[in-house]
Amino acid sequence: MKSETVLVPADGGTLPGDLVVPDSARAVVLFAHGSGSSRHSPRNQAVAAALREAALATLLIDLLTAEEENEDVVTGEYRFDIALLGRRLVAAMEWLGAQPGTRDLPIVLFGASTGAAAALQAAAERPDRVLTVVSRGGRPDMAGDALPAVRAPVLLVVGGDDHEVLRLNEEAARRLRAANSLCVIPGATHLFEEPGALEQVAVTVRDWCEERLRAAPAEQEPS
Template identity: 30%
Template sequence: MGNGRERTVDHEVEHRAAERERAIVPQRITLPTGAVGLHAVITLPETPRALVLIVHGCHPGAECPRDHVLAATLHHTGIATVMADLLTPEEDHGKRALGSFRYDVDLLSRRIDDVAAYLATRPATRALPLGIMAGQEDATSLVYAIARRPDVARAAVLIDPYLHIAGPFLPALQLPTLLLVTRDDVHMLRYASQAVRSAPGKAELRVFHAPTPSPPVELALGDHVARWFQRHLTPAPSAVASGSLTVPGAPLAHPQETSHAQ
């Protein structure tokens, strides 16, 4: 009987996620960086209050269900998103075996900076406060980008971050940074905890103990990500004064989680 209830809940959550994704109309764009153009997908609510850049440098062009759920959730709360590949398909296909691009955090971090700078000039996004999100290996590239340019964004989110080579740069996390860990990985948790200790008052760690598999976990992550960015990405004063910002939707239910903050 319990299993039947869990299946019903999972179906309802899947339906809610699908409805949110159908409600957005993504547009494919090209982001210039150096001599190449990076593929990206942008979603713009009717009256966006902020912008979140979601970056990934592994396997460009591949479908990432979690990122789509997160983008749909952010869109539902009035936050625009740009999901950007940090490598071109040619770079990925040619260098994947050697891993030279995948682990070239200097290259990937410079591209994060380039993309953020470009979005700050684009008419549709330049007035929006910017947040950045990355996961797994790409989290290290994001930490490097923040270390190189602390004003690259106003807030960041790292999901299941691999930070084992980011230690010297963790004190550079001087912008509000949320670390979300969903895996039973002692090494990941250790380095995430180190990040919180390295940036007291700026970084916060939340560990999820989800009772069911995705998509409920993904929707719960979306809830936390949206709340974090809503809290730290303040809309431009002119937009607030005009009364043009409307944030629809209600918060999502989320599984049990543990929060660690210094």
């Protein structure tokens, strides 16, 4: 397993990230954190660790530069700029496509909170590179007009007690034209802090990625 801290070029700056590539990796999961969080999010770190056990590489990246992060703490200017965050994810996808260890791997976009909207926008922009999109407690509704343009299958994971976000996810699912599944974790709230909730998320995402990887060769066969 290869682990390294990387710098991804984007918009004239660089974005720090943590890339881990297991031996015989079958896909790479690109994490997009939500507003007020970072690549060090313990929830995304926990899910990433579980996915690596299933031979999935992971790239956890900060979508804002250090200067932007400092400014955002004061103004909140960047955290809801979905177009900016989506553009940064596309830059990270292009970077992954140029690295020897990941260039041949399909990409899973994993977004939490507003990161889910950014992931959907990036998937709509680069449909040829994305295996699937996963949203954990996300705001897919904030992807706007990108929703019906997404071609990759989408998994929406929401806590059963996260009522408003669940409603927004249900509405977003109706706007998706791609295959999608809404998975509700019973008794979980927005951050999945309840005992066993985050573990359920990790298992659900792992199984979904397994299914997409198995289905991908058949879906790519010419009709």
